[in-house]
Amino acid sequence: MSASSPESESTVAPPRRGLMRSGLVVSAMTMLSRVMGLVRDVVVAMLLGAGDGADAFFVAFKIPNFLRRLFAEGAFNQAFVPVLSEYSSGRDRREVRALLDAVAGSLTAILALVTALAMLAAPWLIWVFAPGFGREPEKLAMTADMLRLTFPYLLLISLTAFSGSVLNTWSRFAVPAFTPVLLNLSLIGAALFLMPLMQEPAMALAWGVLIAGVAQLAFQVPFLYRLGLLPTPWPNFAHEGVRRILKLMVPALFGVSVSQINLLLDTILASLLAAGSVSWLYYSDRLVELPLGVFGVAIATVILPALSRRHAEQSGAHFAAMLDWALRIVLLVGLPAALALAVLAEPLLITLFHYGAMTDNDIQMAAMSLRAYAFGLVAFMLIKVLAPGFFARQDTKTPVKVGIVAMVANMVFNLILIWPLAHAGLALATALSAFLNAGLLGYLLHKQGVLVFQSGWGRFALQLVGGSVLMSVALYWAAPEWHRWLAFGLWQRVGSVLGLVALGGGIYAAWLLLLGLRPRHLRMQA
Template sequence: MTMLSRILGLVRDVVVASYFGASGSADAFFVAFKIPNFLRRLFAEGAFSQAFVPVLSEYRSQRDLGAVQALVNAVAGTLGSVLILITALAVLGAPLLAMLFAPGFYLEGGEKFDLAVDMLRITFPYLLLISLTAFAGAILNSYGRFAVPAFTPVLLNLSLIGSAVLLSPLFDPPVLALAWGVMIAGIVQLMFQLPFLSQLRLLPVPAIQRDHEGVKRILKLMVPALFGVSVTQINLLLDTVLASFLQTGSVSWLYYSDRLAELPLGVFGIAIATVILPSLSRKHAEKSPQHFAGTLDWAMRMVLLIGLPAATALFLLSEPLLITLFHYGALQERDILMAAMSLRAYAVGVLAFMLIKVLATGYFSRQDTRTPVKIGIQAAVANMVFNLILIGPLQHVGLAAATSMSAFLNAGLLLYGLLKSGVFSWQPGWAAALGRMLAANGAMIMVVLLMVPATEQWLSWPIADRALQMTLLVLAGVGAYLITLLLLGLRMRHLRHS
């Protein structure tokens, strides 16, 4: 389901690039969409889920259904009331928010800033709707119902595709249709999950009970987690702020390259972190440290197995991928070349982005939100220092490189903390596993470099030829990687977690 969502996300971006390119109006939409999207990841999928799921898992393990329902009701009421207040303030203060997150637009003045403000007023209520959707999804995940929350983002992608194709001719400027598509998606996504909560007999009846014991614990865990779990998103948002000072198109170049870099992160990194969080929370509640460490070790191996070739392929095939997916309609050849440079910089950090999701789960499942916060602050400060050093000589590419560098610092410190505390220990077989992965990655690199045509050829080909050549490249690269792994002794038993 996550794979389907990400594929449709790429289709969505292809449509948006074709209709709006890397224009000033596209820059304005990406800012208006990124602000509520950033807060969604911070409040909903980030800090809230990481604080809520461990407490809910504990209630499920140790209490009856009535106590679980009371917790769900209290959390729904508290979360909903806070989000309604935040949304109302944001809609009223949209110009201030736009100035804060895109100061370059404000200083430049003119239509781009005004357009960003107008669209922000439309898109911001998405935060309320999608946060409640994430709340429903967290409940479903805790009960092992992973498919429904994983499918839900498909509805956002379908809504934006439909808005671009069907509604944009009805608006002036046409890009306003995308903002309304975001709003429509939020409503549809929330409504979609409610029947599945009803099947679990956990449909929320919101009740504001801030003195509820479970709510207090969630809030206590959530406050520090607000920063710790979303450092990568904060860094990406800082990129947008600084990119608003650069030449027109910089925000869009970073957006398109970030979307490709996030494909392996979303398909596998976030998916596996989501799956292991309830399991790790239960193992911690049941005081089973050996199984806890084993689950975390398995998750790290799976991330490396997918993340290493994914990052390498993104780096090697940055121009061909962007040309194949986005070089239609309004997106020009120069936009492709500029986005490819930032994609390479993001690709370097893909493995670190994925590891952060898994390693942070090792802390949040034990209801330890303070340690990731301390590490997150260090990584965020480092990111800003790297940004200021690199933005001058490298422009938007420097912003992407700084994000990748700070991600490796973040992942390294998280791993060091887990090892030092004794929560995580390396399980047998790592040397053989790493050897197989590196050798297979080398075989994939050789095959891809031998087969990949020059950028000029990609640009000259029609759509069908690009798609066919990219399909052959992907199949050849994946085939070389998997065959080498099998020849070196990888078997299905190595991929299973007992």
């Protein structure tokens, strides 16, 4: 990597833009990524269904993907962005460049070692993450072979996340938000073109993951170069900024990624249940990830750098107003999205996945876990916007305490609910622990005087709840009974879903407008 660039002498301070505008940019790019992700899952479901090959790939991909969310987009991002924001606000370009060089080099060194060890220990990792596979030696061996291909993705995507954090700090949100599209395109291409060439079709998807990691990192490099922020990686663990980031990362591993750890626990326990349980949870989780990623993660992405700058400037009132704004935005989207997913669970799953090897029973089983996950969608979103309230102030100890409580609660809920509800009990346990997590985070922020509720919450609650209830009732009465969807053709399914979405969205928007909510009420300056 070269350190030079056309903008190497430009000002280091990032520009400031409206949070709503930035959030819409991230949402649009993320929506494109999620749509392509659904197309990817439709292709995979059609070609692999919910059998052993699909289960093996989902576990082999979930391990590095889980660690990506835990380290790269979780603990690292939440520790790195506040420190980088502080450097960019109060130090010169030379110091910022030295920080980027040291962080990039140190991150590469650590993850290269972890990747090499994981590839050597692949079978043992499968035993840890999916112990039920140990009962089937062939399935275990196939999953281990896939993991050796997918695990280097952690190194590549972590460097991509590093690049994305820099671009987000400089308000270049579109590029990092678009980057995941390349993963989906790679997997779709692997499924369509490599799968017919493979003795084990699912192995083609593992190659697709590796190819995607290279493509995503390469895509962001030119944009860093144009900003004059392309680092020359060189490990330097003695650098003051690196030491601070590492110190913040250790507790942040739990604080920001509890929901991902809970999902992983679901996979471990699901591997002990009936064949297909891992896949049912995966397909239902994918649908919940659509609104969570498009709106919850988008808002969290844009507020973290903004909150970090406000904390560095000691602007407490604006900090509190940003958090309040973020809560309203995610509730405005999260509650109706959760209700719509619950009401339309089978129609959505049939439209997206009921092709090829996917059976009617798979749809029914996935719908059970989808409704359980949908119950927790609002809590998942709230965690995304409440956690930055701590990390922006470089407080990682409080979220870790909350995270440990939520993890223990999730384990207890799992043990209670897995017996009567099987895989759906695992999803419900994750949702319940998410509410506990979000509730504790909100309570502590409010107790510390950081989260201060602004005026207008009573009227907002009437707008939100009334519109969501009206929308849900309309969808329930308008949607055909789910068995009828099985006889629909592809375009009839797609048209019916789009019609229901338009109906529900129209009723919800009309109610909000009727009660006085206007676009200007949703704006917030960074």
